[in-house]
Amino acid sequence: MPALAIPESVPFQIDPMRWEDVAEVMEIERRTFSMPWPMRAYEQELLRNPNAHYLVLRPRAVRTALPPQPSQRLPILGYGGFWLVPDEAHISTIAVDAPWRGRGLGELMFLALVEEAIAYGANLITLEVRASNAIAQRLYRKYGLEVVGRRPRYYRDNLEDALVMSVEEVRSAAYRERLEALKARLWARLQAAGPISLHRSTPN
Numbered sequence: 084m085p086a087l088a089i090p091e092s093v094p095f096q097i098d099p100m101r102w103e104d105v106a107e108v109m110e111i112e113r114r115t116f117s118m119p120w121p122m123r124a125y126e127q128e129l130l131r132n133p134n135a136h137y138l139v140l141r142p143r144a145v146r147t148a149l150p151p152q153p154s155q156r157l158p159i160l161g162y163g164g165f166w167l168v169p170d171e172a173h174i175s176t177i178a179v180d181a182p183w184r185g186r187g188l189g190e191l192m193f194l195a196l197v198e199e200a201i202a203y204g205a206n207l208i209t210l211e212v213r214a215s216n217a218i219a220q221r222l223y224r225k226y227g228l229e230v231v232g233r234r235p236r237y238y239r240d241n242l243e244d245a246l247v248m249s250v251e252e253v254r255s256a257a258y259r260e261r262l263e264a265l266k267a268r269l270w271a272r273l274q275a276a277g278p279i280s281l282h283r284s285t286p287n
């Protein structure tokens with residue numbers, strides 16, 4: 084079970100990524116990235132890499148007395164993952180499907196990765212981000228990450244630089260206090276959005 088405990092009033096859930104999720108993940112991957120990972124990369128990550136940890140974001144299942152039907156499988160709205168070696172979590176990918184952006188789900192996915200990394204013993208979290216991606220950089224700074232390096236011409240599609248961002252001591256009491264404050268604000272935002280539609284192209 085993922086480490087992030089989401090209140091019942093928040094209409095989303097985080098699940099471990101399974102191999103059967105990969106086809107749907109790949110659809111979002113291709114819509115999101117100019118250089119999408121091939122399916123064999125996810126095969127390697129999920130089936131052969133013991134240091135890899137991947138999660139998916141879905142609408143929260145509605146509780147009912149009836150057993151779930153196969154046709155009611157909840158869609159994936161976002162996903163992310165990291166590598167843990169040995170107490171450093173390197174976030175390898177994070178994405179939210181385009182129709183669901185701008186409502187806090189990217190932050191929810193990132194928070195889930197941070198909590199998962201801490202639960203697995205990480206004390207440092209790091210990632211690369213495009214130098215032009217100011218929105219993502221603001222989110223990462225919100226969670227304490229700072230620019231610690233630059234990888235020139237890192238992205239092969241346009242030879243854009245990558246910024247290396249990281250935060251240390253994520254297992255400390257001070258960082259836990261920061262996380263709890265951020266979490267409370269995020270829960271309030273997601274609760275205020277109200278019920279959601281399962282039609283990903285037209286979210287409420």
